[in-house]
Amino acid sequence: MDLSNMPSFTSIEVDRLSALLDLDILDTPAEREFDDITRLAATALGVASAAVSLIDEKRQWFKSRHGIPFPETPRDISFCTHAVASRDILVVPDATRDDRFSENPLVTQEGGIRFYAGIPLIISSGYCLGTLCVFDPIVRDGLTEAQEAVLQDLARLTTDLIETRRFRKMGEIAARVADTTSDAVLATDRDGTIVYWNPAAERMFGYARGEAIDQNVEIVIPPRLAKGHREIFARAAAGGATRLVGTTVELVGGRADGSEFPIELSLARWGAGPPDGGFAAIIRDITARKALEREREQAQAFLDTVVTNLPAMLFVKDAQTREYVLVNRAGENAIGRPAKEIVGQTDRDLFPDHGDGYEERDSEAIASPSATMFESEFVRDDGQSVHLRTTRTLIDGPDRPGQYVLGISENVTETRLAEAEVLRLANFDALTGLLNRASFTDRLHGLVRKAEPFALLSIDLDRFKAVNDQFGHPAGDAVLAQVSDRLRAAVQSQDWVARIGGDEFVAVLTGTRLRERADEVASAILTSMSEPFTTGRVLAHLGASIGIVLLPEDGRTTGQLRENADLALYRAKQMGKGKACFFDAEMDAAAQDRRMLETELREVIENDGIDLAYQPVLSAKTGQITSAEALARWTHPDRGPIRPDIFISLAEECGLIDRLGEQLLRRACRDAQGWPDHVRVAVNLSPLQFLSGKLIEIVQQALDESGIRADRVQLEVTEGLVIRDVEGTFRQLEQLRTLGIQVLIDDFGVGYSSLSYFQRFPFDKVKIDKSFVDEIGTSRAAKAIVEAVVGLGAALYMGVVAEGIETEEQRHLLVASGCTHLQGYLFSRPVTANTLGKMLMTQGNLEAMASKAA
Structure with missing residues (x-):
């Protein structure tokens, strides 16, 4: 029966139906006690039929029926419903004459009801469950007083049976639960004598049922607590207030063997109260729970400590x-x-x-x-x-x-500060705090890629070398620091200044009015540079020359802009010290000259006319030549020797670098094939050669044509190698290593991302840039950088080559720092292949090479 869906019933009716449902009597089998009552009612009143009728949501169901062929009827045709509603006896002498029932199918059918009498069945809670009723197919005058009294008595008996039945069932359930539960269940009389002791109590306390019954309940109390227990029990037995009754508390229990354990006690009174009845207790052994609580508390304390610390x-x-x-x-x-x-x-x-x-x-x-x-x-x-x-x-x-x-x-504050410092050191000049060459180049590339208009001022100090020569490098460094301050003051916040060489600076101006502002800034710089510089007791008079180019007017690539800025700077120096000059392609034949040079370079490459010179690389340990670096040389018939950085950059910009690189690699391999087997040849690669996709094929062909072993060939790459295609570049480097080629990283230290390369690729050697070698005897920073690179090489099992060595002091310091290989004019200038061959035939030790070079 679903009581949640009865909108037509009053709340009283809903409560009544709930009470009926709680009795669990509907649709139960016939029971002799109820059948005896209906049979007695029919006999005593001399009627054909009698029933114990219970009215639920939709029907009247007969718990017992005498002389009735069907077990239930719909509620809406039930006579008993009326008796339940009135909660009083209902007598109908002749149903055919009663407007309430005259059309009722129970009346109109053949042999239907004529006489009906019903007594409400009201239980102790006040709810009316149904009726004890009698009915007959013969009309009657009603009930005599005696008949009504008999029916009332039988109705009371029926009600008592219903409630007794419920109590009996509850008792059966309680007894079964008490026998099967893991909790101890015991009961005492008001004096504390145990009268009930379930199996769980036997297991928990160690007393058999026969041992516990008739004993005082103090057998489950530790002796040390017995006195307090007696006082509380006595007060409770007398009906006094105690926190134990009606609540659940935690106490200490005692076993038959004298051991104690934690228990949870739920205590209730039974019976009518003093002087009758007693107490019933449910006791749970909470030893495991207490242990778990302790573990949880310890775990929580540990967790709190971990979280806190x-x-x-x-x-x-x-x-x-x-x-x-x-x-x-x-x-x-x-x-x-x-x-x-x-x-x-x-x-x-x-x-x-x-x-x-x-x-x-x-x-x-x-x-x-x-x-x-x-x-x-x-x-x-x-x-x-x-x-x-x-x-x-x-x-x-x-x-x-x-x-x-x-x-x-x-x-990560310290980490970010450290990273910022590393970034600052990588991107800014340690002496002046200005952007360094690498950072300047990177920013310039970015501006050119975006095609954002800017002005580039190439600034060269006049007479600075004299300061270093006359007063020493510390004084020169102090002057450079002051120069940087004056340059910063001459530009605006959106502009930037970089130091790209010893006394070479650049300024980049962005925004509007670039030509006017470049002129104004150049004038301000020239004025500030003409003011004397004071450091300690040194008073230095310098000056500056400035070449200015504009994008896009004077070039659209970084190479063009740098070259044109150099041309403008050269023109400024030609005009006299302390001058600034804008690049002008119409006025200056330099741009035209460059185009002519490009044409001539194409022709000389077409005719394989670029020569190779070789500069020996010596073992710092033995002084013997271990390799030679192949250096491209172009001797123009009219211009004379052309600087490699000029024609190599030109080849890169004109798309000739792949052809030139292939020619030089093939020739270097052929030349080296005639050298002793232990001497390697090192060939420089342009980053652009990695973009063609043919580099590996070209290297393999050079090896095959020359017959030289792959492990005698070294390829030198620069730090800017992987800027354009990181994954593609490292993939090709791995392929070169697979062939057996050695890979060196050149000009180490002038870039800003080199350290990350060593995580991606195991270079064979690292070459320290000449700028650090130049200053190793005068600059603590340069010496520290050299030592750091040597340490890095040792840790990664790489050789370390110091290039550009020109003095004995530099050689001594570099050998002492741990460099494994040495290269520079101190030992030998670049020589032809034939000359190198003769040197290899007669080579001596390091000191001999240095003596000959001197």
């Missing part, structure tokens, strides 16, 4: 309110406040300027199926800037799934 910041926020509910000690330190000032607050409260952003990160974490990671910076109350890298994830709570946002923040 975790080096990383840990926090928990309510996912709905975004309020902090937990923050550990590292979080207190990071935020700069104690936990009591953080918990209960939101990021908006704690960080008014950035709180919205932090809460957006929380929202993203809540929406994400996996953990999210963000990095943020904020300023603490004490003004300290803190960088945090935070991983957030949504976790379930006791009230609902996804109740909390868990965050673990790593304080």
Whole structure:
């Protein structure tokens, strides 16, 4: 019977139906006691039929029926429904004359009801369940007083049977539960004498039922607690108040062997109360639970200790309110406040300027199926800037799934500061703080790629070498620092200045009015450079020359712009010291000359006319030549020797570098084939050669044609090699290594991303740039960099080559630092292949080479 769907019933009727349902009597088998009552009622009143009728939601069901062929009828045709509604005896002498029943099918059918009498069955709770009723197919005058009294008595007997039946069933259930439960169930009289003792009590306390019955309940109380127990029990037995009755408490129990253990006691009174009845107790052994609680407390304490002392910041926020509910000690330190000032607050409260952003990160974490990671910076109350890298994830709570946002923040402030310092050192000149050559080149490439108009000022100091020669490098360094300050002061905030060489500087101006501003800035620089420089007791008079180019007017590539700036600078120097000159292609034949040079370069490459010179590389340990670097040389019939950086750059810009590189590699391999087997040849590669996709094929062909072993060939690459195609470049380097070729990284230290290369590729050797070698005897920074590169080489099992060695002091310092190979004019200038062959036939040791070069 479903009581949740009865909109037509009053609340009283719903309660009545619930009471009927609770009795669990509907649709139960026939029971002799009820059948005896209906039979007696029919006999005593001399009627054909009698029934115990129970009225439920839709029917009247007969718990017992005498002389009735059907077990139930619909509720809406039931006579008993009326008796239940009135809660009083209902007598119908002749149903055919009663408007309530005259059309009732129970009346109109053949042999239908004429006479009916029903007594309501009202249980002790006050609910009327149905009736004890009698009916007959013969009309009667009604009930005599005696008949009504008999029917009333039988109705009371029926009600008692219904409730007794319920109590008996409950008792059976209780007894079965008590016999099977793992909890001890015991009962005492009001004096504390045990009158009931279930099997679980036997197992729990160690007393058999026969041993426990008629004993005082104190047998389950430890002797040390017996006195207190007696006082409490006596007060309870007398009807006094005690916290034990009606509640569940934790106490200590005692076993037959004298051991004690923790118990949970639920105590209730039974019977009518003093002086009758007694107490019933349910006792649970909570030893395991207490052990588990201790373990949980210990685990919680351990977890609290771990969370508190975790080096990383840990926090928990309510996912709905975004309020902090937990923050550990590292979080207190990071935020700069104690936990009591953080918990209960939101990021908006704690960080008014950035709180919205932090809460957006929380929202993203809540929406994400996996953990999210963000990095943020904020300023603490004490003004300290803190960088945090935070991983957030949504976790379930006791009230609902996804109740909390868990965050673990790593304080990366020191790391970011260190990275910033590394970035500064990599991108800025250590002496002046200006951008260095690599950073300048990178930025210039970016501006050219974007085709954003800018002005480039190439600045060269006049008479600076004299300062170094006369007063020494420390004085020269101090002057350069002052030069950088004056250059900064001459440009605007959107402009930038770089130091690209010893006394070479550049300034890049962006924005509008570039020609006018370039003129103004150049004038300001020339004026400031003409002012004397004072450092210590040194008074230096310098000056500057400036060449100016504009993009796009004076070139559209970095090579063109740099070359044209050099041309403009050269023209400025020709005009006299302290001058600035704009590049002008119409006025200056340099651009035309360059185009002619390009044509001539194409012709000489077509005729394989670029020569090779070889500069020996010596072992620092033995002084013997171990390899030679192949250096491209072009001797123009009219111009004389052309600098390699000029014609190599020109070949790169004109798309000739692949052809030229292939020619030089083939010739170097052929020349080296005639050298002793232990001497290798090193060939420089342009980064552009890696873009053609044919490099590996060209190298293999050069090896095959010359017959030289692959392990005698070294290919030198520069730090800027992988800027354009990282994955493609390293893939080709791996292929070269597979062939057996050695790969060297050249000009190490002038770039800003070299260190990451060593994680990607195992270079065979690293070459220290000449700029560091030049200053190793005068600059602590240069010496430290050399030592760092040597240490890196040793750690990665790479050889370290120092190039550009010109003095004995440099050689001594480089050997002492641990360089494995040496190269420079101190030992030999670049020579022809024939000359090198003769040197290899008669080579001596390091000192001999140095003596000959001198």
